[in-house]
Amino acid sequence: MSGRFTNQVAVVTGGSTGIGLAIAEALLAEGAKRVYLTGRTAKTLEAAANLLGEHVVTVVSDVASLSDLQKLKDEIETRGDQLNTIFANAGIAEKNSFGETTEDEFAKTFDINVKGVFFTVQTLLPLLRDEGSIVLTSSIVANKGMENLSLYSASKAAVRSFARSWANDLKARKIRVNTLSPGLTRTPIMENGLKMDAAQIAALNQHAATIIPLGYVAQPDEIASAALFLASSDARYVNGVELSVDGGMAQI
Numbered sequence: 490m491s492g493r494f495t496n497q498v499a500v501v502t503g504g505s506t507g508i509g510l511a512i513a514e515a516l517l518a519e520g521a522k523r524v525y526l527t528g529r530t531a532k533t534l535e536a537a538a539n540l541l542g543e544h545v546v547t548v549v550s551d552v553a554s555l556s557d558l559q560k561l562k563d564e565i566e567t568r569g570d571q572l573n574t575i576f577a578n579a580g581i582a583e584k585n586s587f588g589e590t591t592e593d594e595f596a597k598t599f600d601i602n603v604k605g606v607f608f609t610v611q612t613l614l615p616l617l618r619d620e621g622s623i624v625l626t627s628s629i630v631a632n633k634g635m636e637n638l639s640l641y642s643a644s645k646a647a648v649r650s651f652a653r654s655w656a657n658d659l660k661a662r663k664i665r666v667n668t669l670s671p672g673l674t675r676t677p678i679m680e681n682g683l684k685m686d687a688a689q690i691a692a693l694n695q696h697a698a699t700i701i702p703l704g705y706v707a708q709p710d711e712i713a714s715a716a717l718f719l720a721s722s723d724a725r726y727v728n729g730v731e732l733s734v735d736g737g738m739a740q741i
């Protein structure tokens with residue numbers, strides 16, 4: 490197998506389902522030597538490992554837990570690997586009602602989506618090769634004001650901001666840091682986080698025709714291909730940016 494990621498090693502946090510799983514699949518299809526996948530749930534990680542095969546190492550690791558992140562780092566070091574790319578992708582999307590939002594809801598979203606991204610990258614940074622790359626998964630909501638999504642949107646705006654600062658912080662090592670901002674994408678986050686039922690998802694698919702210039706909700710592999718572009722040498726002069734992959738939704 491050869492491709493842009495031949496012999497490369499990557500970490501994909503939140504790699505058991507959805508966009509992260511599609512990123513892992515695409516990396517392996519392009520020759521990656523090893524892909525570390527994380528998530529909180531052993532069962533879904535195991536299913537991902539069975540699907541993807543021997544070049545995958547799964548680690549149950551909650552990005553909100555610094556000791557779990559250390560465990561991930563230890564696992565990579567034990568195998569003697571150095572990283573070419575970190576995909577800090579793990580995240581949750583939960584609605585909050587402004588006026589009734591609890592401190593626990595606030596803490597949960599920011600612990601996973603903001604603290605989780607920050608400490609994922611900081612913990613793994615010593616293992617990242619010079620001239621490596623970091624791709625942070627934000628969302629187009631970082632630049633929008635959607636109803637009942639203020640916590641999620643603010644958390645993703647923080648992620649987008651990290652990419653700007655870290656591109657500067659890591660310039661001496663020539664590490665590129667970019668943001669991937671997906672639009673509507675059909676993943677388990679719709680059921681698990683946003684609590685949408687089948688009828689609501691069907692209605693969203695219909696609504697997509699009016700709010701998205703390309704007219705449909707993305708599949709995870711359509712987001713993964715953009716993530717791989719940012720990580721690859723094709724994007725060797727792309728640094729600090731936000732790439733919206735949303736069928737044009739945020740542009741109109």
Ligand SMILES: NC(=O)c1ccc[n+]([C@@H]2O[C@H](COP(=O)([O-])OP(=O)(O)OC[C@H]3O[C@@H](n4cnc5c(N)ncnc54)[C@H](OP(=O)(O)O)[C@@H]3O)[C@@H](O)[C@H]2O)c1
Nearest residue numbers: 503505506507508528529530551552579580628674676678
């Ligand atoms: N789908 C969309 O429409 C959309 C749009 C814009 C941005 N995004 C972003 O894309 C990223 C991936 O989401 P997705 O749509 O692919 O959803 P998904 O299928 O639910 O994937 C989320 C992944 O993150 C993991 N995860 C969640 N919390 C974690 C934690 N605390 N520590 C470690 N892993 C954790 C999940 O596994 P466990 O639950 O087992 O931990 C799962 O592997 C997220 O950052 C999301 O905000 C999604």
